[in-house]
Amino acid sequence: MKGKKQKAKSKGEQLKSATVFFFFACVCLCGGLSSGVLAQQDSSQRGPAFLSGTPGTFVIRNARIVTVSGVDIENGSVVIKDGRIEQVGARVKTPSGAREINARGLSVYPGMIDLSTAMGLVEIPQGANATVDTSEVGEMNPNARAFYGINPHSAHIAVTRVNGVTNVLSLPQGGLISGQAAFINLLGATPAEMAVTPAAALVVNFPRVVAAGGGGGFLAFLLQQQAPNITEAITQRDRQVEGLRKMLRDAEAYGRSIDAAARDTSVPRPDQDIVLAALVPYVRGEQPVVFRADREADIRAAVRFAEEMKLRAIILGGTDAWKAAQLLKEKNVPVVLNNTLDLPPNEDAPYDVLYENAAKLSQAGIRFAIATNDDPAHVRDLPYHAGMSAAFGLPRAEALKAVTLYPAQIMNAADKLGSIEVGKLANLVVTDGDLLDARTNIRHLFINGRQVPLVSRHTELYEQFKSRK
Amino acid sequence: MMRKLIAIMLVALVPMWSAVGGTALAQPQPQKRGASGETLIRNATILTVTRGTLQNADLLIRDGKIAAVGSNLKANDANARVIDAAGKFVMPGIVDAHSHSMSDAVNEGTLSVTSMVRIHDILNPAAVNLYRALAGGTTTLNILHGSANTIGGQNAVVKIKYGRPLEEFIFPGALPGIKFALGENVKRATQFNIPGLQQPRRYPATRMGQEEVLRDSFTRARDYKRSWDEHRAGTARGERNRIPPKRDLQLEPLVEILEGRRLVHAHCYRADEIVMLLNLADEFGFKIKTLQHVLEGYKVAPEIARHGAGASLFADNWAYKIEAYDAIPHAAAILVRAGVVVSINSDSDERARRLNIDAAKMMKYGGLTEEEAMRLITINPAIQLGVQDRVGSLEVGKDADLAIWTGHPFSTYSRVETTFIDGDIFFDRQQDLARREELRREREELEKAEANRPPGEGGQPPGAPRGRRPAHTHDDINFDEEGDNR
Numbered sequence: 001m002k003g004k005k006q007k008a009k010s011k012g013e014q015l016k017s018a019t020v021f022f023f024f025a026c027v028c029l030c031g032g033l034s035s036g037v038l039a040q041q042d043s044s045q046r047g048p049a050f051l052s053g054t055p056g057t058f059v060i061r062n063a064r065i066v067t068v069s070g071v072d073i074e075n076g077s078v079v080i081k082d083g084r085i086e087q088v089g090a091r092v093k094t095p096s097g098a099r100e101i102n103a104r105g106l107s108v109y110p111g112m113i114d115l116s117t118a119m120g121l122v123e124i125p126q127g128a129n130a131t132v133d134t135s136e137v138g139e140m141n142p143n144a145r146a147f148y149g150i151n152p153h154s155a156h157i158a159v160t161r162v163n164g165v166t167n168v169l170s171l172p173q174g175g176l177i178s179g180q181a182a183f184i185n186l187l188g189a190t191p192a193e194m195a196v197t198p199a200a201a202l203v204v205n206f207p208r209v210v211a212a213g214g215g216g217g218f219l220a221f222l223l224q225q226q227a228p229n230i231t232e233a234i235t236q237r238d239r240q241v242e243g244l245r246k247m248l249r250d251a252e253a254y255g256r257s258i259d260a261a262a263r264d265t266s267v268p269r270p271d272q273d274i275v276l277a278a279l280v281p282y283v284r285g286e287q288p289v290v291f292r293a294d295r296e297a298d299i300r301a302a303v304r305f306a307e308e309m310k311l312r313a314i315i316l317g318g319t320d321a322w323k324a325a326q327l328l329k330e331k332n333v334p335v336v337l338n339n340t341l342d343l344p345p346n347e348d349a350p351y352d353v354l355y356e357n358a359a360k361l362s363q364a365g366i367r368f369a370i371a372t373n374d375d376p377a378h379v380r381d382l383p384y385h386a387g388m389s390a391a392f393g394l395p396r397a398e399a400l401k402a403v404t405l406y407p408a409q410i411m412n413a414a415d416k417l418g419s420i421e422v423g424k425l426a427n428l429v430v431t432d433g434d435l436l437d438a439r440t441n442i443r444h445l446f447i448n449g450r451q452v453p454l455v456s457r458h459t460e461l462y463e464q465f466k467s468r469k
Numbered sequence: 470m471m472r473k474l475i476a477i478m479l480v481a482l483v484p485m486w487s488a489v490g491g492t493a494l495a496q497p498q499p500q501k502r503g504a505s506g507e508t509l510i511r512n513a514t515i516l517t518v519t520r521g522t523l524q525n526a527d528l529l530i531r532d533g534k535i536a537a538v539g540s541n542l543k544a545n546d547a548n549a550r551v552i553d554a555a556g557k558f559v560m561p562g563i564v565d566a567h568s569h570s571m572s573d574a575v576n577e578g579t580l581s582v583t584s585m586v587r588i589h590d591i592l593n594p595a596a597v598n599l600y601r602a603l604a605g606g607t608t609t610l611n612i613l614h615g616s617a618n619t620i621g622g623q624n625a626v627v628k629i630k631y632g633r634p635l636e637e638f639i640f641p642g643a644l645p646g647i648k649f650a651l652g653e654n655v656k657r658a659t660q661f662n663i664p665g666l667q668q669p670r671r672y673p674a675t676r677m678g679q680e681e682v683l684r685d686s687f688t689r690a691r692d693y694k695r696s697w698d699e700h701r702a703g704t705a706r707g708e709r710n711r712i713p714p715k716r717d718l719q720l721e722p723l724v725e726i727l728e729g730r731r732l733v734h735a736h737c738y739r740a741d742e743i744v745m746l747l748n749l750a751d752e753f754g755f756k757i758k759t760l761q762h763v764l765e766g767y768k769v770a771p772e773i774a775r776h777g778a779g780a781s782l783f784a785d786n787w788a789y790k791i792e793a794y795d796a797i798p799h800a801a802a803i804l805v806r807a808g809v810v811v812s813i814n815s816d817s818d819e820r821a822r823r824l825n826i827d828a829a830k831m832m833k834y835g836g837l838t839e840e841e842a843m844r845l846i847t848i849n850p851a852i853q854l855g856v857q858d859r860v861g862s863l864e865v866g867k868d869a870d871l872a873i874w875t876g877h878p879f880s881t882y883s884r885v886e887t888t889f890i891d892g893d894i895f896f897d898r899q900q901d902l903a904r905r906e907e908l909r910r911e912r913e914e915l916e917k918a919e920a921n922r923p924p925g926e927g928g929q930p931p932g933a934p935r936g937r938r939p940a941h942t943h944d945d946i947n948f949d950e951e952g953d954n955r
Contacts, residue, residue, distance in 0.1 A: 126790040127653065156788065343819050347597045348912060350905060351604045351822075377788045384826050387881025396882065436881055438829035458787075462799040462835065465768050466806075 046455065050158070051189045053450025057081045057095050060430060060444070063103035068110055068405050069419035078108055080426040083449030088420055099451075101430070106443055109400075109435045110419050111166025111427035113407040114382045116316060116338035116371035119170045119184070120150030120157065120191075125375070134374075135174025140247055143278040144179030146170045147198040150191045156376035158456035161186040163380035164435060166427040166447050167196065167417060169407075171203050171290065171316075173374065176244060178203040180278065181290065183411055185427065187447040196413060196425075201314065202282040206291040206302040207240035209233045241305065248309050251279035288312045288412070294319035294339070303333050314410055318368075319345050322357050325364035334367035334410045340385040342373075352392050358402060359393030369407035370399070387436040399436060425449065506532045507549035508892060509542060510873065516560040518840070518847045519862040528559055530869040533891035538863055552873070552887070560843070560878050561862055562608025562870035562890065563824050564850035566781040567734075567761050567814035570610055570821065571596040571627070571638075576617035581655065581673060582686050584647060585718040586622040588612050594635045598818035603629050603896040605822030606872035606885045609640065611814075611854050613761070614648040616736040619655055619673065619682045621648035623722060624734065626854050628870065628890050644855035646758065647722055649735035651679050651742040653792050680745055687753045690723035697724070732758035732855060734781075738792035740768040747776040759853045761814070764796035770807035779810040779853040784827035785834070801845060802835020812850035829879035839879065872896075 058080040065073040065088060079087040081095055094100075123131035133149035150170055160168070166186055172179035180199045188194035210233060254276040261269035281287045291302040294317040303324070306313030315321060318335040319342070321328060328335060337357055344353045361368045370386045372379050382403055390399035408418025416425045426449035433440035445452040508530040515523040515538060527542035528535065544551070569575050573591040577583040592612065602610070609628055614621030626643035656674055673679045696714040703711050725731035733750070735757050737743050743766055750757050759779040760766055764787070766773055766780050773780060782804075787796035804811045813828050815821035824846045831842045851861025860870045869892040876883035888896035915921065 124788055124791055124794060128791050155794075341819065341823070343598065343601065348908060351601045351901070375789075377786065381785070384823075384881050387826075388823070391875075391882050391884040438826050438881055439832045439879055441833055458797040458799065458834075461767075461795060461797045462803070465770075466799070466803050466835075468768070469771055 047453075049451070049453050050455055052193065053187050053447060053452045055083075055450050057098040058101060058426075058446070058449075058451065059092065059094050059098045060101045060103050060108055060428070063430065064107040065420060066107055066109045066400070066435070067420040068401060069421055078420060078426075078428065080428070080446060080449050083426060085420060085422055085424050085426050085428075088422060101444055103430055103444070105432070107431050107433070107435070108420065109164070109429045109431060110404045110417070110424075111161075111429050111445075111447065112164050112382050112403045112435070113167040113169075113369075113411075113417060114165055114371050114379050114403070115169040115314075115336045115369055115407045115410065116373050117168040117170055117376060117379050118173065118374045119160065119168045119186070119376045119379060120152065120154050121146060121170055121172070122376060123151070123154055123156070134172060136172065136179060137174075139175040139243070140177045140275075141172070141175055141179045142177045142202060142247075142251075142282075143275050144172055145199055146172050146179060146182040147191050147195065150182060150184065150194070152188055152190055152194055154376065155457040156379070157186050159458055160376070160379045161445060161447065161452060162442060162454045162456050162459070163383075164429040164431070164442050164445070165379055165382050166429070166445075167407075168379060169200060169411065171201075171374075173203075173205075176205055176207065176240060177247070178205060183413065185425075185447050187450065187452055196416065197411070199278075199281075199287070200411060201287060202279070202289045203316075204244070204289060204291050204302075206293045206298055206305070207237045207244065208293070208295065208298045209237045241301070245305075245309065247276075248279065248283050248311075251276045251283045255280040255284065282311065283309065285310050285312050288314050288410075290314045290316045290336075292316045294345070296320035296323040299324045300327055303327055303331050306333065307331060316371075318357065318361075319354065321366070321368075322360040322364075325361065325366060328361075328366045329364055332367070334369070334406075335361060336369045336371050336407070336410065337361070338371040338373040340370055340388055341381075355388050355392035356394075358386075358389035358399070362394055362398050367406065367410065368402060369410050370402040371407070383436040384438055387438075390436065396436075403436075506892065507536075507544045507546050508869075508889070509544045509549055509551045510554050510559060511542075511551065513554035513557050513559045513873065514877075515863060516558060516843060516878070517863040518561055518843050519864060521840075528863065528871075530889070530892040533869055533893070535863060535865055535867050535869050535871075537865060554873055557886065558874040558877055558883070559863065559871055560606070560874065561847045562860060562872060562888065563606050563846045564609040564611075564812070564854065564856075564861055565602075565607055565815050565821050565824060565846075566611045566759060566812045566850035566853050567816045568610040568612050568818075568821060569615070569816070570598055570602065570612065570818055572612060575615035577614070577622060578617040581618045581671065581682055582620045582719060583614075583618050583622050584620045584686075584720075584722040586614070588614060588623060588625045589639070592625060592627070592635055592638070594631070594633070594638055598821075599629050599631045600896065602818070602821040603631060603888045604885055604898075604901075605824065606874065606878065606888055607815075607821050607824060608870045608872070608888060608890050608895075609851070609854070609856065609860055610821070611646070611734070611850070613646075613734055616648070616650035616652075616654040617657070618648075618650060619679050620686060620723075621650055621736075623647055623731075626856065629895065630890055630893075631895055640854075640856060640859075642856070642859065644732050645722075645725070645730070646732040646734050646854070647726065648761075649683075649733055649746070649757075651735065651737045651746060652676065652739060653790055654736070655679055676739075676742055676745075679742070680749065683746070683749055686720075686723060687727070687749075687755075690720045690727060691753065693717055693720040694724045694727055726755050727753065729755065732853075734759045734761050736761045737766075738762060738764045740765040744769055744772055747772060747778065751776065758855075759812075762816070764793055764800070766809075767797065767800035767803040768795075770804050770809065773804065774807045774809050779812070779849070780804050781812045781814045781850065781853060783816070784813050784830050798830060798834035800835075801831045802837050805837060805841055810849050810852050811845055812853055813845040814850070825874075825878040825883075826881060829881075832879070842879070 060078045065076045076090045077092045079092050118134050121133045136144040169181050169183050171181040181201045181203050183197040183200035184194040257270045261267045282289050289311045291313055293299045293302045293315055299315055313333050315335045318337045319339055321335045340354055342354055372382050386399040386403045390396045405418035408414040426446050428446040430444035431440050431442055510528045512525055515526045529537040529542045571593045573593055577586045612625045624646040626640040627638040628640055630637045673682050700713050737760050757778040759781045761781050763780045782801055785798035788794050801811050828842045828846045831837045848861035851857040859868045870890050872888045873886045874883045886898050
């Protein structure tokens, strides 16, 4: 054990210093370190492929190819070259030097995409605060970027990708304006290697009428004991919306004055404001703004606010989205459902109200995606959220799109991700069954055109202990 | 009348029910079986769990029991309820060996040894999440105390007879049990800090103290047992005027453990504390019936098998706290192969609705067979609760606790159509759908009531929207936002 600890420390440069400190603290507090905790640092089983995949030219043969964007190809091939999908079809030309994968009896799917995670921002949420980087201090943090908080060596990343989820949006959580989310591949030794879009969306907790404190759980319950009456609560909400509006208007003005100064040297250039500067692409509608909103009134208010401010809104949450279907359709606002498997929001709500939320949105012609919700440990369960929606009225093909093509479209990344088409990033999953079925095994995995070993903290601990007598 | 009252869920929220007549039911009442007491389910794929899978088969229910399983069955009574289940699957009702559903409280957190308190005393049969669990095919729950205490309190095994009085929930003949807990929660390592609500440190604050608390408790229990044994022996010898020992309600359940009459369900995480508990139990001569959660149990599978403890696990929860960082979803497979009786539990009102999918995952993580995976949520937890002769498989003579699914229960695309307990229907999707319009109208009526009008329309300004007191849906002393499990 002792030698192992030394070795682990020597590899400390791979870890964020906070993580190292946490493990050190663990040694002191617990008086012993279980060998499994070491496994994260012990990379002896992990070659460079674990870190960045194996690049190369690959051809996957004899597979059923579920393109998602088009028809399935019952017996076809996919050629991967230079990180991209180079050819797809019943017949392909094999490039010289391509490594062949015989996938007879297997299926190829695009990797799944989860738009509601805190991947890399939190390792252990309870009792290990040093591993939590989800929420900044204060209400307005447009310049807090998930990109700078993501730990590429979080154990959650490999655990998630070997279940077929290749991309996530990692979102900050706190305050009113939480910060900017990063859209990443689940592969890479640095955040830069992982990033598809480093600053992909602004994240806003849309103000809602709540009792003092807000939030959920037992703490909120305690604080709610001194709940204000509804008139006060509405005033409070309106004040917050006004604060949001003012900040976004300031950013618009800032953007205009920067542009004016650039056009005309006689116009004085305003002092740089990195906070307002961060907001400019969002107030100009160039980049999407994610509004966390669940209740009908909050969804409607967020949609109207986005329209007023000319923002490209995405609703994240969407518990009551089906109640606001007409408005969402009319304003063409997409919804990322992240609570399919939550308990119904009211005691008298039908037991399946959230199971069938996706089906209702689909029927209403609303753009939507299905996601998990924040906790990195459960992102690998994404396919089962979609599967449950399919059990409750969503056509199976739509359920698959809801975790592949639709989230790519919502992130404006459908030119890169979400389906098996020539030119897209080769983020591919080869399975022995239906991608959304809990019994299905992943057999091969490609991210960014690189072959990724099916190894994670969990497979390593399994190998370590499975034969102990 | 009582039955009707508890079925009206809105009553719990709004005191206006009498104004709308009190006839509309928020949730369907259980259907009584036909007068004959017979139900015939025909043409189904029947997953018996213990006797293989029968294609295109029938199952006959009579007087709440499974009367026959096979081909071309006939009911005795021409008026029997007949369900054509062609293309559908029948499986035993799911048994959840770790639940906090319907509990009004979960931790008596003042002392660390609270063996005298009983879950039975605080059960709420009208908790709506029970109905939602039925809609996921779950029929039996092991309701446990939380994990704040080394010895938490006495459990209750229930059948989810939603809509019936509490007395009908209690599983007849289930062996009594008790909750133990080890590790972070007992240490109160993750206690939440609210200004003005600081909790004082409490003994034990370390895993050392936890071992000592158990040793002290069982030492006292052994002495207490000896004093009663001596008293009874003396009385049996005809000694008159003996003064009986003073009764001790804290030690009585521990004596029952020593005598093998009460099952220990022990919350534990780390491999070292698991081994500590097993050794301590061996030393005092009692058995741990189940290790609950037992996240690192896979590291000491041979030790668990040697003691003969069962293991009741999450399917794939991990990393929510430090002692959960080494959890792996392959744990169930490792323990099954070591010969341990393993179950998958929910510890959550949410997950209790989809234990079928949690079990299905175990075919992928570690490669259990379909039958091995199915056992994890049926006969194995039944064995762990001592009710394996009544539920957990579809065999003649067992209770008719079962669910009809639209497809294989391990497919994410399947859902439950009908759930039976003791031959009565407690969930039926078609019936549920048919009542929704009625429910919607009832809600509309209630919203018109004066007390619910917004300010300016005649009513007093109501309080801001707030949740009810959160149900104790998880056993952690740390109330996190997720509100489930751990």
